[in-house]
Amino acid sequence: MDEDVLTTLKLLIIGESGVGKSSLLLRFTDDTFDPELAATIGVDFKVKTLAIDGNRAKLAIWDTAGQERFRTLTPSYYRGAQGVILVYDVSRRDTFVKLENWLNELETYTTRMDLVKMLVGNKIDKDDREVDRNEGLKFARKHSMLFIEASAKTKDGVQCAFEELVEKILQTPGLWESDNTGQRLQLGEQQQGGGRACGGYCSIP
Amino acid sequence: MAADSDTESEVFEITDFTTASDWERFVSRVEEVLNEWKLIGNSEEKRLSEKSEFTSGTWEENFEEINFADFKFEITYHFLKQEHVKSNKKEELEEDAVPLAVQNLLSENNDFPPRAHCLVRWYGVQEFVVISPGSNCEAIISESKCNLLLSSISIALSNSGCQVPVFVQIQHKWRRMYAGECLGPGLRTDFEMVHLRKVPSQYNHLSGLLDVFKSKISCTISPVPPVSIAIRFTYILQDWQQYSWPQQPPDFDTPLGGEVGGVEFGKLPFGACEEPISELHLATTWPRLTEGLVVDNDVYSDLDPLQAPLWTVRVRTTENPQCLLGDVLSEFFKLCCIKETAEEILGRGMAEDEGKENSDISSALSKLTEPSATVPIHKLSVSNMVHSARKHIRRQRHMDESPLNAGILNTILLYLFPDAAVEKPSEYTKTKSEQSNTPGKTEQDKNSDNLFSQLKSAPSDSLTYRLALCLSLVNYNYGGLRAVAHVWQEFVLELRYRWENNYLIFGLAGGSPDLRCCLLHQKLQMLNCCIERKRARDDARKVLDEGKERAHRESGSSAAAVTSTKEVSPGKSWDSWSDSEEEFFECLSDQGDMDAPQTEEEKTGSKRKAEGRLHQYNSMNLLNSSEPLYVPVTQEPAPMTEDLLEEQSEVLAKLGTSAEGTHLRARMQSACLLSDMESFKAANPGCILDDFVRWYSPRDYVEEEVVDDTGSLVMKGHLSARMKIPGNMWVEAWETARVTPARRQKRLFDDTKEAERVLHYMAMQKPADVTLHLLPCLIHGTILKLKEEEATENIPSVQISLQQVVSQASRLMQTPARDYKRLEEFINRLIAMETVITQARSLKAKFSICDKAENREDLEIFVRSLLEEPEVLVIGAGQGPAGSIIHRMFVSAQRAAVLAPLDEDLNQERQSTESSRVPDFPSPAGREILLRTCVPRPAPYSKALPQRLFCVLLKDEFRLAGAFSSDTCFF
């Protein structure tokens, strides 16, 4: 199966503690929601192969702990990431307010200038929403990120978030070509932005 | 085919048939190709080229191979690409319009194009087909073969109706001899050529050539229509005289003059060592002369170059002139391929000596690092030993044929470690190195900051960067590979010396290794982290020695000052990253209570005295007591270099993606969490996990308003659901955690081991490895140098190139695997930029552009175009500002050529008479004469058609390229 994997992409999930990073990842890789998931210590790691336009890309996804104290440890894993998912909890404004800090951190520690960033507002299933969708959208536009709202619990938007991120990375020249595989993906017709059936998706160039 | 012909003709036919078949096949193949390329008929998509379009437009070509029997020919269609021409005059397009190529013969729009195929230059054609023998086939020399080929083409042209001229190349390739034909409706143009090695004297001037032309067109009508004439003479200037290249070749023998010596190692040299502009070609053109109005014969000529209406200039650059910056860079790059180790390079004798010393050291060290070692580190005077070893090696070296003498070596070391100039009180070193790390940078610095992270090099004020510049110069100027190996060894010794003696390494940003920099830089930073922690530990030890009592009282604050020390967690089930060596931050007298068995009480910490408090936390109180909640002094996590990190993430990734893998991973990384819990317990006697979570992960402590027994609203808090899961790692860790302040915990970061690892790594690097490590820094330096030099010249092409080069370099340097071929290409690109800058400087000097020069701006534009365009028009020709400078250059070169052998102190009079006899210009190196007319041929009543003769007169070449059209209907 690995033979037709054309490229391996390194992705990163960051954001405040408890916003649901590990839950989103678990939903994406195993399509389950585990309310008994422990708070992450250090970093965790998962792999998933994704088919995009008939090509397979292997995703190595690093899930980081959001606790303040681990933050001296985790940036080491930012290195070489091609895509990053920045998560906040729509039911906790403080997690949204902290986004700016995370972006600064990212700026400081990532090695690639052309890193693709995606903002995910999680837990939209909850009814005590504190952050409006438009606020997320505005933030994403301001910082040239992809944006989607999702729920790890109901699986809304989760698959789509990862797919769009990967697709965007593959469209970004130079971002993955230096990968050891050295092969060029032959991508079919690329529609700019989200012509795909993802309601919540919006691309800011 | 001829089955029922009579016998005689049958025989004839058969013989003819075999020979004809190759030939016929060839002809039909030519037709096929012409068809394929759609060259049939008069296409309305083409139009006559406009003024200068041959230069501004793009030329393209189609290519095929065709066979004549076994003989391979290449057939190529050259054409000037034109934007799709919308033919609004479709109706006007006459059936029998003259083919484009024939119209081209008379067009004056593109005479003497600066860059074009020779056939374009000679015949002015904007599209044509050439058939020439394949690359490894013989030339077509015999006349019969030439004729056969030409008639094939005639037939192919008339069969297909193609109106594009077709040429065949005959004779040896170097002679560039072509014969060709163009067929149009009712007309044919023959292209003929004469090529001789010498110019026959009767044709050495315009009047002779006019005679040839006229006799060839043998015009029978009168009056004979006038011939229009275009002439171009080219003069070459090779002798620059006083306009010579201003660059001083660097003096390598005395650059280390005393106090400035150190500075020299930080400066990359720049500039060409030889004249980068080899020749200047001046073309003087008379674009339109009429026969009879100009005289040029064997005794007299009107053609004075100074009076020519059109001057154009081109420069010839020296191919790969030796340039200093490029040399330094490429010589350094060459070291990447050296296989030998430093010892092998420096000679065995020395290495053996060293080996002995080293083995002494390493055995001492291994004693130190053995887990069972009981000797406290400070009691071993390893540092003294190493230092004396070092002195010994140095002495040894200097007596042997060391590639570097002591003076230079000291200068180098002083440049690399400027803090060593002063006797090293540790405080001094500390302040200095901290100074170099303080932020508050200027705008300029910010830019270069960005550059170092793009190139993955190191900041331009760092030790690593200086080392790169220094080694490249040592390699270039002071003894090559051996000297590099020597300096590297000295460098590593100095690092060890600093580690042993607690001197910080100067010129490195503090804190954890900067992963944006090259690995070598990270390693140096790592070593500095180790030195810093060791020093802090030793300092604390000193405090303790001064009085145990006091130390006890102040343990909290003294530990706070050195939180950087790291620890390993105890307990087998909590294996962590750190090594097994048991060393504690303050492994001294109070170690005892560490080993005491812990009772249940102690685990909860209820009866203990609080230890290691940092400060109160948000004025919160513990849940189970009225004591304030304190943030404990904690250990910092271990700094990491990218190779360690890689190793670690590989191990982590290998654990797999199962739930079990996740659990294991968390456990492996929990050392820090556990250490924090222990510190927390020590600082907060009587605390519970809830207290810890309130500080450590506040979002996991949920506070809600609830109605209590009495019916009033109170805030009640509890752990979040995920923290309450039984057996989760946090609970588990909490239960395992002992009550231990950070200062008595095992180190999370073993600086001793880490430092030895770094030093060992450094010692193992071969010169080639070092070169590869430092290459990004040298490229960084090169780019900065190019930027600096370009800034004074302002050359757009270099500016653009510099931008591209940065992103190209960033791509090359960010990938861990080095692609030597691409690196070499890249380095050549940098060298090319240096060359262009030196060319610009040379030209500027020659055209004496300085701030007060008149017409400075015009001249600057002129000089810039010389480097960017194939040929540049001189505004005002011989009378313009640039023209008069060029004129002067020729004059002085001419005089020098004549006067050179004479004494300098000639009297004035003699000089003036002498110079009056010397012409201002040498005889032209090339003369091109283009004759055109339109006359009826072959008969007086035929259509008047374009005729053209292009004559080239060089020192060793005489060429006449004629195109003669004749009417094929009325003759």
Ligand SMILES: Nc1nc2c(ncn2[C@@H]2O[C@H](COP(=O)(O)OP(=O)(O)OP(=O)(O)O)[C@@H](O)[C@H]2O)c(=O)[nH]1
């Ligand atoms: N209602 C709801 N709860 C969610 C959702 N996603 C996560 N949660 C809950 O939020 C809590 C935190 O989720 P985690 O995935 O552990 O959060 P995290 O971002 O990984 O946290 P750290 O590892 O501490 O950085 C858990 O109790 C989850 O069950 C969601 O989409 N909807």
Ligand SMILES: [Mg+2]
């Ligand atoms: Mg998590």
